Amino acid sequence: MEDQACPRCKTTKYRNPSLKLMVNVCGHTLCESCVDLLFLKGSGACPECMVPLRRNNFRVQLFEDPMVEKEVDIRRRILRDYNKREEDFGTLEEYNDYLEEIEDIVYNLCNNIEIIETNKRIEAYKRDNREVIQRNKTRVGRDESALEEMLELERVQEESRKKELDELETEHKKKKARDKQALIEELMYSGKDAAQIVTEFAEKAEKQREEEKQLPPPKLSNEFSTGIKFGQTADPTLIPVPKSEEGPLFVYEPLIAITDGPTPPPTNEIESLGYISHIRAETQQENAGGFTATMACERALQEALQGLFYTPTAGVAVGI
């Protein structure tokens, strides 16, 4: 935001990042000080487009692009009147047409196309649908107020919690001060040995700290921090996630190897039967990689014996 300069005084924005830009209905921005300057004189006109303006039309700019501000403003104004909902329409097509009409109007007004025409359209619509608009206005009002109430409640709770904590803090401090006072008085007036008194107090402080650690059991809450009650679905329109069908449990079946030949000796017997003596032993590097001579031996024997029983499916040899 710092690289945006007020179009009038230009330099002031860079020097003072806290300075805000104000925008109004024509979409042009002015920094706060310039607004004061221009509109103190009484006769208000935008310095860029010369459109007559009022002082209270200025609002703090939310968006960087003034065109966006302007559009947001127009949209808010239009939607106050065009407030029908999907339930008010018979078919989806009608609703879509309605939405498209709103977009057309906003676009026209934003880009200064056929302003008079468009305004006439708005007036005509307002006249035709007066009751519906009114009804919707009150309905919207109800929803909004419900939300607002919830927000209020939250805020109040937050505040009371803060107050509690603060009180606890002060209590704590006062207690500490009192203890210190007591220690000093003891030292001054009692006849006991000084060191002993100090150790007594230290022990008492320790004990108190222990007690504090065992906090009171937390109040059994019956709602989440957002106010949604436990044990109730927040939104009755949401259906619970369907439980997926679990098939039968996996059961391990050992692999049956098809050899189509005499069976080779099993792995554990390769060494004992003496096959291994005819293979060179694995080097250290190979052993580190997990390779053993038994594997090579076994593989050679398996490959030798598999496929020996194979016979071609049909026919007699005919030489070429």
Place this chain on the structure above:
Amino acid sequence: MYPVSSQKKSWTFANESQLLAFRVEQNSKYIGEHDSECQDSDLEEFFLTPAEERLLLKQYEVYLFDFCRRFDPPMPKCVVGTAFHYFKRFYLNNTPMDYHPKEILATCVFVACKVEEFNVSISQFVNNIKGDRNKATDIVLSNELLLIGQLNYYLTIHNPFRPIEGFLIDIKTRSNMQNPDRLRPHIESFIDSTYYTDACLLHTPSQIGLAAVLHAASREQENLDSYVTDLLFVSARDKLPSLIDAVRKIRIMVKQYQQPDRDKVKAIEKKLDKCRNQANNPDSELYNERLRRMYCDADYLPAGGCLFSYC
């Protein structure tokens, strides 16, 4: 593992007549498509007959073996086996008139190097080829995808080398033969001879391996029949006759192999130059024309029967 591999399911056939049928079919299909090109001479005289194709391919198999033997850096045996396998499979479903064996040879070896994890860069590879290196690079790279597609993307080959090692270990452990390692050179030469036959398309790698071991044993005047019958097949005597049959067939195939006659092959090559599919001939005008059009015109895609994959 081999019994559940694609090699067993899709690329092992019943007998040689089935293979012959495939090859004849490809030959007649090609002639059927291109018979307009032969003008007035006799079809038989212009195009290659299946027998001539067979002879040609045998010669190129010899070249393939030579190429692998002289390869620098030295090529492991499994790469050779895989390359041969690819070569045979490719020409089961294609005719040499469509794709010249010279090009497919190089491509098979290149893909085999990659699949068997024998790392050779394309520049190292073409250093072993005599002639124009750039052209060779282009040919090999553009045919690669074609080859893989024609193999139906089944690239894992089970070679007989590991079964042979397994048999040797077994013999050393369980039978009482003296120094079985003297069988090794005979085994190697036997396997090299099987490359020129169709054994790999008809039998399992362990059967070929066993045939090699038995052949080597008979060369060394040893008899391993007792090993086979008593130790290997002790639990499945009824399967023994079919295995003996298979081993016998393999050994017959190897024995019956004859080196092709050089002069005849030269004559066939001359014929091939005339009748080959010019669209796939890198020297021809048609090919270069297509290439040029592909590069210049972004929408141009030639109709079927084309080599191109990476344009």
